[in-house]
Each structure stands twice: as C-alpha cells, then as structure tokens.
Amino acid sequence: MSPEEFRAAAHEAVDWIADYLRDARQYPVLPRIQPGHLVDCLPKTGPLRGEPIEAILGDFRELIVPATTHWNHPRFLAYFANSASGPGILGEMLCAALNSNHMLWKTGPAAAELEQVALGWLRQWLGLPDQFFGMIHDTASTATMHAVMAAREAAAPQIRIAGEYPPLVLYASEHANFSVDRAALVAGIGLNHIRHIAIDDEFRMIPKALETAIESDLAAGKRPFCVVPTLGTTSSASLDPLPAIVAIARRYRLWLHIDAAYAGPAALLDEYKGILDGAEAADSLVVNPHKWLFTPMDLSILYTRRPEVFRRALSLEETPAYIAAAGGERAVNFSEYALSLGRRFRALKLWFVLRYYGREGIEKILREHIRIAHDLAAWICEDPDFELAAPVMFSLVCFRLRGTDEQNRELLDRVNATGEAFLSGTMLHGRFVLRVAIGNIGTTAPDVEHVWGLVKKEARGRLPV
Numbered sequence: 001m002s003p004e005e006f007r008a009a010a011h012e013a014v015d016w017i018a019d020y021l022r023d024a025r026q027y028p029v030l031p032r033i034q035p036g037h038l039v040d041c042l043p044k045t046g047p048l049r050g051e052p053i054e055a056i057l058g059d060f061r062e063l064i065v066p067a068t069t070h071w072n073h074p075r076f077l078a079y080f081a082n083s084a085s086g087p088g089i090l091g092e093m094l095c096a097a098l099n100s101n102h103m104l105w106k107t108g109p110a111a112a113e114l115e116q117v118a119l120g121w122l123r124q125w126l127g128l129p130d131q132f133f134g135m136i137h138d139t140a141s142t143a144t145m146h147a148v149m150a151a152r153e154a155a156a157p158q159i160r161i162a163g164e165y166p167p168l169v170l171y172a173s174e175h176a177n178f179s180v181d182r183a184a185l186v187a188g189i190g191l192n193h194i195r196h197i198a199i200d201d202e203f204r205m206i207p208k209a210l211e212t213a214i215e216s217d218l219a220a221g222k223r224p225f226c227v228v229p230t231l232g233t234t235s236s237a238s239l240d241p242l243p244a245i246v247a248i249a250r251r252y253r254l255w256l257h258i259d260a261a262y263a264g265p266a267a268l269l270d271e272y273k274g275i276l277d278g279a280e281a282a283d284s285l286v287v288n289p290h291k292w293l294f295t296p297m298d299l300s301i302l303y304t305r306r307p308e309v310f311r312r313a314l315s316l317e318e319t320p321a322y323i324a325a326a327g328g329e330r331a332v333n334f335s336e337y338a339l340s341l342g343r344r345f346r347a348l349k350l351w352f353v354l355r356y357y358g359r360e361g362i363e364k365i366l367r368e369h370i371r372i373a374h375d376l377a378a379w380i381c382e383d384p385d386f387e388l389a390a391p392v393m394f395s396l397v398c399f400r401l402r403g404t405d406e407q408n409r410e411l412l413d414r415v416n417a418t419g420e421a422f423l424s425g426t427m428l429h430g431r432f433v434l435r436v437a438i439g440n441i442g443t444t445a446p447d448v449e450h451v452w453g454l455v456k457k458e459a460r461g462r463l464p465v
C-alpha cells in the first residue's frame with residue numbers, strides 16, 4: 001500500500017470512526033444475528049489476488065459492523081464497561097503505526113519508558129506507594145496469573161528447578177472473579193487447593209472465615225500461600241475488608257494480591273480514597289484502565305512491591321544470547337517480568353487518555369457515573385414492583401423484579417432484545433438479579449433514565465399477581 005493510498009483510506013476510516021463516536025446510539029447494542037451468520041456471509045477461502053481497500057472497507061461497514069456487539073454504545077451496561085475514548089483511539093492508531101516492541105529497553109526505549117511514566121502517574125493518583133513497580137498486561141486475568149505465579153515462587157522457590165509442589169493453598173471469596181481460580185489452575189495449584197471463603201450479607205469476604213480456613217489447612221499439613229481480596233466484585237461491586245485481610249496475610253505470611261480491576265480507579269476520588277487503605281501492604285494489585293478509565297481494550301496494570309520475584313520466577317538457568325538484556329541500571333527490560341516476550345506499546349493510549357482528560361476530567365466522569373447509578377437505585381427503591389439486590393458501592397446497580405427468577409430472566413431477555421440497551425444478570429443470595437454497569441464514557445443520565453423506562457415497560461403485564 002503506497003503512502004498516498006494509505007492516506008486516502010485512512011481519512012475515510014477516520015471519518016467513519018468520528019461518525020461512529022457521534023452516532024453510537026443509532027446502532028442496536030446487540031446485533032440481531034444468529035451464531036454462524038458472519039461465517040456464512042464470508043468466502044470460504046482467502047482471496048488469491050489482492051482486493052481494493054474500498055471493497056474491504058465496504059465489507060467492514062456492511063458485514064462486520066452489523067455483526068458487532070457495541071461495547072462503545074452508551075447503553076452497553078452489561079459487563080463492566082470499556083470505552084474507546086477519542087484520545088484512546090488515537091493512541092491505539094499511533095501504536096499500530098509505530099509497531100514498537102519493547103521486549104527489551106533497546107528494542108523500544110520510548111515504549112519502555114512511557115510505560116514507567118504513565119503507570120507512575122496513575123500510581124500517584126491512586127495513592128499507592130512510590131516503590132510499587134508497574135507493568136502492563138492485556139487483561140486482569142493475565143495479570144492475576146502472573147501474580148499467582150510470583151506468589152508460588154515466593155512460597156516455594158524450589159518449584160522452579162525441581163517442578164515439585166508442596167500442597168499450596170490459595171484463598172479468595174466466593175465472589176472473586178473466576179480469573180483468580182483460573183490463575184491458580186494455570187499455576188498448577190489445583191482446584192482442590194482453592195478455598196472460596198464465605199461472604200457476609202453485603203457480599204464481602206468474612207475475615208474470620210478466612211482465618212478458620214487457613215488454620216484448618218495448616219492443621220491438615222497444607223501450605224497457605226496467597227490470598228486475593230477483591231475491591232469491586234464482578235457480581236455486586238462489593239469490597240472485601242482489606243485492613244482485616246492485610247492483617248491475616250501478614251500473620252500467616254501470605255502473598256496479598258488485590259483485584260481492583262473494576263473499582264480501582266474510584267480511588268482517584270477523595271471520597272473513595274479509603275478503599276485502598278491497606279493496599280500499601282499488598283504484594284501485588286491489578287487495576288484495569290480498559291474498564292473504568294476510558295482506555296480502549298486492552299490494558300490492565302499489575303503493580304507490585306516485589307518485581308524481583310516476578311523476574312526470578314521467569315528466569316532460566318541460562319538466558320539465550322539473542323535476548324540477553326543490557327542497557328544499564330535505568331533500562332527496564334519488561335519481558336523479564338512477564339511471560340510474553342513481545343509487548344505492544346499499550347502505554348501510548350493510556351498516556352493520551354491521562355493527558356487529554358487530566359485527573360480532574362477523569363474524576364468528573366467517574367463522579368457522574370456514580371451519581372447516575374445512585375439516581376437509578378433511588379428510582380428502583382421508590383417502585384413497589386422492584387427491589388435493590390445489593391448496596392450501590394460505585395457505578396453498578398443490581399436489582400430485581402419482585403417475582404421469580406424465571407420472570408427476571410425473561411425481563412432481561414426482553415430488554416436486551418429491543419437492541420436499545422444491553423444489561424446482564426447474576427446470582428446474588430441465590431436469586432437471579434439484573435445488573436446495570438455504568439462506565440462507558442458516553443453514558444449519560446438520560447441514557448440510564450431511558451433504560452429504566454424500558455425495564456418498566458417490558459416488565460408491565462409480567463408482574464406477579
């Protein structure tokens with residue numbers, strides 16, 4: 001593709017993107033298609049001869065977009081949102097153009113250093129200690145997998161050489177994200193050695209139950225090694241009681257990994273700073289700018305007080321000559337701390353977002369999301385046909401129709417089938433509830449008002465008699 005051909009096509013693509021950002025609400029949030037639809041629409045074999053870019057862009061508009069679930073739609077309220085904000089998209093475009101790969105400092109000095117700078121800014125904004133080292137992963141699942149691997153290394157360093165395991169045990173609440181279990185699975189901990197600690201009425205880990213589980217494992221000759229509290233659980237955004245869990249982790253010398261994937265950014269706000277009280281004692285912590293920090297997929301940050309453990313866990317007896325790190329003290333070679341050798345220049349889009357909105361701008365949006373969530377909660381409480389299913393901690397609202405699980409599932413399907421909004425469901429206290437997760441940068445109070453109207457309309461005539 002010649003630079004001139006690229007320029008013309010890129011202008012067309014950028015025009016499309018700008019229209020898409022402006023007109024996102026005109027798309028159905030969920031595509032009205034059946035599985036296999038796109039596969040059936042596209043040729044069974046790849047083209048022998050190259051095709052004009054106009055044809056490819058045309059098919060993008062005509063075939064790909066209609067088969068897309070629009071995460072960037074302001075009424076995408078199903079899973080924790082993510083936003084392709086304007087500055088984030090620009091950072092992503094330029095990242096693709098530079099195609100930098102900072103497996104070593106010398107292979108991508110700008111990417112390696114901007115990762116330190118942008119993550120350092122965010123670390124300060126979150127009030128985390130200066131000595132926390134940050135690294136970018138694609139997702140919280142990958143970040144947590146690395147944290148569990150480091151926890152394993154810290155508890156049983158002989159594993160690296162001998163591959164032999166003592167019976168290590170990991171603890172997380174019943175409401176921890178399933179990525180924690182999968183991280184333990186990959187680290188070879190074994191499903192039998194993951195303890196799901198009981199929760200209280202507000203879906204928070206019960207510290208006493210944690211302590212009892214640890215004592216019982218010790219009595220059985222097992223080796224407690226890691227605890228993963230969550231700040232902002234997936235189902236209800238509940239907060240595990242961090243200070244009490246920190247004290248237990250200290251007493252039993254457990255690696256403390258905090259999952260703040262969704263709610264972490266709230267700690268930017270003075271009124272939510274306290275959620276990270278105790279986090280300074282963490283061995284590691286994950287927060288996802290690709291959830292509630294307006295940075296496009298994918299960008300998850302792992303902060304750790306103990307980067308050397310990650311490096312040790314992944315070190316070989318002999319590093320191949322072709323990848324030998326060099327560059328001196330100030331050269332950070334990120335591939336030493338993570339499994340993947342190649343690394344995208346993800347920090348660029350985060351840096352664009354942090355600079356464009358600034359701390360104040362981001363705080364304003366977060367506060368507005370929290371305010372809208374509380375408005376919705378108030379409307380739910382005022383309506384005799386509905387009930388709130390969990391305290392509203394941040395920007396997630398869980399509620400249900402005062403009826404059966406079946407009626408609530410049906411209500412969810414009906415709302416989603418309108419294409420005007422996408423909500424999700426979960427189980428809380430054994431009952432099916434609806435989730436409205438506010439967090440997309442474009443979501444406004446009228447959007448949520450509209451969705452509440454839709455829920456009431458679709459519920460009409462289906463209420464228990």
Ligand code: PLP
Binds near residue numbers: 079177
């Ligand atoms: N932790 C929590 C609390 C989550 O809610 C999620 C996903 O929603 C994850 C971890 C996994 O995030 P990712 O998709 O980045 O792996």
